[in-house]
Amino acid sequence: MNRLTVALLAALDAAIAVAIGIGVALVPLLALWALHFQLEVEPIALWRGAVDIWTLGNGSSMRISLDTALVTQLGLPSSVEPFLVSLAPLAFSIGTVLFGVRTGFRAARSRWWQGAVVVSVLVFGLLSLLVTLSALHPAVRPSIVQGTLAPTVRFAGGVVVAALWLRFREQEAADPVLDGLRALRDRFPDDWRPVLVTALRGGLMAAVALLGVAAVTTALVIAAGYGAIISLHESAQFGALGGAVVTGAELLYLPNLVIWTASWVTGGGFAIGTGTSISPMGTLVGPIPAVPVLGALPTGESSFGFAVLIVPIMIGFASAVVLRRRLAHELDGRGGLARLLVAGIGIGVVAGIIMGVLAAVSAGAAGPGRLIDVGPDGWVTGFWTAATVGIAAVVGMAAGPVHVNEEDRLPELHEPSPGRGARER
Template sequence: MTDDSLSPAARLQALADRLRDRSPALAGCLFGGAVAAGLGLGAYAVVVMALWIGSPYPDSGPGGATGTAVSLWLLGHGVGLTRADTLTGVPAPLGLTPLLLALLPFWLVRRAARDAAEPETPQAPEIPARTVVWGVTGGYTAVGALAALYATGGELRPTLREAAWHLPLLALAAALTGLRSVRGRGADAPSPAGPDGGSGGVRAALAGRRGATACRAGLAAALTLAGGGAVLVGVSLTLHRDPARASYLMLTDVWSGRLAVLLLALALLPNAVIWGAAYALGTGFQVGTGTLVTPLAATSGPALPPFPLLAAVPPDGSGTPLTWACAAIPVVAGITAGWFTGRAAAPDRSSGTDAEGAPPPWSAPVTAATAALAALVAGLVCAVAARAAGGPLGTGRLAELGPVWWAAGGAALAWTLLLGVPTALALRAWRLRTRKPREAGSGGGRWAGAGLFGIAMTGTGLAVPGAADGGTDPEARPGADADIEEEAAESDDDPERVDPLDWWERVSRPDPVAALGGSFGTPYDLYDQLPAHGPEDWRALPAEEQAPPGERPAGREPDA
């Protein structure tokens, strides 16, 4: 019986049955998202209430402190705030989001999604990924909407239009990362063009393993830029430590106020790192309307407000060799993207043998396309980060703060494209080079040849002349032990390395000539520098034919 033959009542009953089957899992995911939002709000409320209690001059009651905590929680999601109570009577926007405030909400949502995706018992059925993601996101967004409505009556009022998409966007991204941490990702899609690439291979670089490689390379370049920005911030704060300390002490003289300033500076550190990365890219950042700070020149305008991080801004004037050296950061970032792409494009064949199970190498066009895609990823990441790290603080001079997002993204794209593509192609060519493998019995490489006293140096120790090529006498090794042959056949980390202990063990045997692979026909080559007492006194004898002192071995005639 098909669904078309069912009556409307039967269809409604079937739909109700399906909803009843899914309702426990969906309800659990919704509850997990709501709990994550509540924990985040509670954490912010605890910090704000502690500072409010310790403040000697509170200008509002507990309700105002709670509203401030909710507004800060929304600000951590990128929701802009507006302060209506100003000296001029004009509402002042507060759009500069301290990026560290977003860390706690993101982690809480990620943990909620991970807990929902993990089955309680091995026998429990697995909750569908769609239910986990949308359930956690929906529960979190519902609590966030109530919080935004509550904060509209406070001093810092959120922009509801931004809250309508910032809250679910952060929750969705965090839920996806939590789900991926439990169930991983699907297998990479195979390339439809095969290993040779061609035009189809270039198009296939946008998906599958090549797309994942491009994402990793682009993120590596962006992280390299962020690391360079962190170094610049640290160096600038060190060079301007006296002004930074003076501005910190100038803001307030009570412990609660100084603690609040310190927490705000720490929350703004990721913003400063992104500003430093934009500075290294050459596009710089703004510290007010009509200002621009770049490595070539800095125009910061009038004196900035006292704040420790603003004290680290370079002074007005042209650049110096120290500021010009910041160009090394995007250079390293571009090379990093190319290095990641080149390593994935080809296996290392320098040893002369292909790695077992290694995928086929990519063609040069596919490698270049993947590196270009990595540059695009790096540019997008930098543009989004620059957009999130800036924002207005009022309607006056500080109405424009932070990097220009499109300029920072374009500069990151250009640097990574110009340096990443050649680096990837060069590394691919280097890893595809082949070296002729060493042939068995060909000797010891650069150590082979005649050595001191006519002794040849080989990869396994010392040998008499003729040992390097195996000798011509078929019975050249009648006295060699089986363990010596096994030791000579064993692989070593460096086949051309000479081990003195191994050489001493060989020459200290009863028959050193046979142990070293020589011939019994020329037993005196090892002893041509010793006093000549008689051939029978210096003749090397096999171990099994050793004779007592003073007696001649059986079966050996005296030399004429």
């Protein structure tokens, strides 16, 4: 394909990503418009609502200004000031990143992949700006800067990572971008390069394992608190349509709940309002929003407390043990135990950075007053993750010999000697 065709396809991919993201939010609003509001609401309000949800889900904050009648209807204090909402339903962010990955893979298969990446990101950013401007309203006003940049950063991250990964794997001819990245990599000392790779790989493994454990734990907690969740649904009297909308919203926030659970597992915990704390050591909450899924939250003191920290400790130890033999082989005794221990510390740091960033993006403000602080603290979660995973990873790296004998090496790490191959034949 020529450059123009590649550019047009990249632009089309970006437009589809924006359209589908907004469409996911628009469909339930159309159902409400037809079934509940009897087509009496202006269609432009539905569009603004869909764009608001999409930009919020991709990291933009909303400035909410309630009129007097609505404040009275909701039972809020008459003196309530305009407030920010920034608690993002991360299902939209995940969708944006996955669309970026898809676009990056498609771009990487073209000879003009650099241009395709740039065009797709620019078009996505331009469309994000236009839809954000179209949703501005005195009552609900998304941030223009965040509404433009936050979705674009997520999309661009998926595009760039996917394109570089595929090009590195399948490069057959000279490529100035990849050759430059390889030259930059080669400047890193050979003795420390395996340590860095092991730290990155082990930290990613530990973070993925923590999220996997958190996902299972979230499912078990919801199943155990199913009765309380149903009771809250019934007491709120949402009705069939309202119940479906609330359940759909809870599903959009399910990735947030998994990250909150991961923060809880590592010991950092999370908050449902200013001055509250939900952690393995105990739960301290006041009145919480009438969101049915929150009925599954634990209450009172925990019976096992710090015992839950065995989970990140085991994950950190296992990650180090899995990667230790390969690292010892690549170092071949250079640096002795010191470099192995540095790799263990690096595993903890990388896992802490990943979990800290995820915790930060999963938290935010959910309303006025004490609801300005909902979710885990990124710094606290990152510290607890780095400490528990890192200490265990250091122990795992130290639990074995510095040198790996030839007969103990993994088969894929070395070629068999001619004599050995002849004997096997």
